[in-house]
Amino acid sequence: MRDSFHEDLEAITALQLKMAVLVKDAIEKATASLLTSDLALAEKVIEEDAQIDLVHHDLDERVIDLMARQQPVASDLRALVSAIRISADLERMGDLAHHLAKLARMRYPGSAVPPEFTDLIASMGTEASRITEKMTVVIEFRDTARALEIEKDDDAMDQLQRKLIAALVDPNGPHNVETSIDMAFASRYYERFSDHAVSIAQRIYYIATGEFAKS
Amino acid sequence: MRDSFHEDLEAITALQLKMAVLVKDAIEKATASLLTSDLALAEKVIEEDAQIDLVHHDLDERVIDLMARQQPVASDLRALVSAIRISADLERMGDLAHHLAKLARMRYPGSAVPPEFTDLIASMGTEASRITEKMTVVIEFRDTARALEIEKDDDAMDQLQRKLIAALVDPNGPHNVETSIDMAFASRYYERFSDHAVSIAQRIYYIATGEFAKS
Numbered sequence: 001m002r003d004s005f006h007e008d009l010e011a012i013t014a015l016q017l018k019m020a021v022l023v024k025d026a027i028e029k030a031t032a033s034l035l036t037s038d039l040a041l042a043e044k045v046i047e048e049d050a051q052i053d054l055v056h057h058d059l060d061e062r063v064i065d066l067m068a069r070q071q072p073v074a075s076d077l078r079a080l081v082s083a084i085r086i087s088a089d090l091e092r093m094g095d096l097a098h099h100l101a102k103l104a105r106m107r108y109p110g111s112a113v114p115p116e117f118t119d120l121i122a123s124m125g126t127e128a129s130r131i132t133e134k135m136t137v138v139i140e141f142r143d144t145a146r147a148l149e150i151e152k153d154d155d156a157m158d159q160l161q162r163k164l165i166a167a168l169v170d171p172n173g174p175h176n177v178e179t180s181i182d183m184a185f186a187s188r189y190y191e192r193f194s195d196h197a198v199s200i201a202q203r204i205y206y207i208a209t210g211e212f213a214k215s
Numbered sequence: 216m217r218d219s220f221h222e223d224l225e226a227i228t229a230l231q232l233k234m235a236v237l238v239k240d241a242i243e244k245a246t247a248s249l250l251t252s253d254l255a256l257a258e259k260v261i262e263e264d265a266q267i268d269l270v271h272h273d274l275d276e277r278v279i280d281l282m283a284r285q286q287p288v289a290s291d292l293r294a295l296v297s298a299i300r301i302s303a304d305l306e307r308m309g310d311l312a313h314h315l316a317k318l319a320r321m322r323y324p325g326s327a328v329p330p331e332f333t334d335l336i337a338s339m340g341t342e343a344s345r346i347t348e349k350m351t352v353v354i355e356f357r358d359t360a361r362a363l364e365i366e367k368d369d370d371a372m373d374q375l376q377r378k379l380i381a382a383l384v385d386p387n388g389p390h391n392v393e394t395s396i397d398m399a400f401a402s403r404y405y406e407r408f409s410d411h412a413v414s415i416a417q418r419i420y421y422i423a424t425g426e427f428a429k430s
Contacts, residue, residue, distance in 0.1 A: 068287075165396065177388065177395045184399055
């Protein structure tokens with residue numbers, strides 16, 4: 001019974017990893033579509049979000065099935081409930097990549113990102129990708145050291161967002177309201193994306209150690 | 216066993232209602248603090264968010280405890296997993312009210328809402344309050360008719376947001392970037408707030424009927 005339970009848990013982790021890989025691909029493509037006004041790439045991210053939703057649904061069904069079949073003890077239940085929350089976070093990360101791609105599509109053939117903001121958006125994209133990479137390692141290896149690192153990476157993301165907003169409201173800034181709103185929303189999507197990665201890392205840290213990560 | 220299970224479920228619904236009442240109070244106070252630049256009220260919303268988080272935590276613990284004690288069958292487990300998702304939605308609604316209050320506090324003693332946007336923000340606030348009221352009835356009475364209505368109310372909220380963004384980017388609009396970003400974010404918070412109420416209504420509809428609500 002316990003062995004089969006752990007096999008089931010591994011299958012759940014495998015589905016989380018599948019979602020993480022799709023999410024990393026989505027955020028990288030979404031960033032590229034924003035920076036290069038690549039409509040085909042934006043469409044791809046928008047379409048592929050359905051795939052993330054499917055794995056999400058599959059994962060949750062497996063967790064409920066496992067709860068029903070194995071009648072796990074409280075500590076295992078806690079891990080299973082965490083798995084449901086983690087898949088919700090991953091699904092939401094997919095949605096946020098999808099929002100970024102929709103922004104690229106909405107402004108096509110123009111660019112949502114004015115030249116003076118290319119570097120900041122590229123940095124937020126790189127940070128998002130790095131955080132997702134690290135989150136994937138945390139999921140796969142229950143790597144608690146990296147789980148703690150992600151919180152610092154998230155601080156870097158928050159700083160990038162503050163820098164972007166400051167540049168928008170600068171009296172010498174672009175002053176175009178539509179562009180400013182696009183950039184403000186884009187930065188919010190990256191920031192929220194990163195928050196969900198932190199939340200996943202914190203959940204895994206808690207399951208692995210029984211303690212809350214100090215932030 | 217089954218009777219005690221249903222008593223436990225009722226206790227969980229009672230905690231959901233407690234969260235819903237706190238969330239409704241939070242969004243109404245947050246809207247008032249934005250519209251009247253009331254710092255004390257904004258601070259109250261910011262402080263009281265911790266209370267919502269506490270009930271959220273209490274609720275999730277009870278659900279896990281119930282799963283462990285009663286070893287429910289698959290259909291009951293589905294309802295319990297839904298309860299965990301619903302409490303996450305409610306907690307996030309509290310966060311969004313908190314974001315609105317922080318916006319009011321950040322611009323104090325000035326106002327985050329310029330006079331020409333007072334009506335739109337007031338309408339979004341009224342809509343958010345109405346949706347939360349309806350969502351509370353859906354939670355309390357498993358009211359599937361009202362669960363379907365909420366989706367239409369959410370369409371009204373989306374329209375208000377589009378109207379607000381259109382007014383911001385209007386060539387005759389305010390053209391102040393900082394104000395525009397404040398208003399864009401505020402509208403986004405209301406819109407997301409409403410999305411979470413829809414998500415709660417849909418989950419309850421599914422649990423009550425076994426079918427997905429058609430949107």
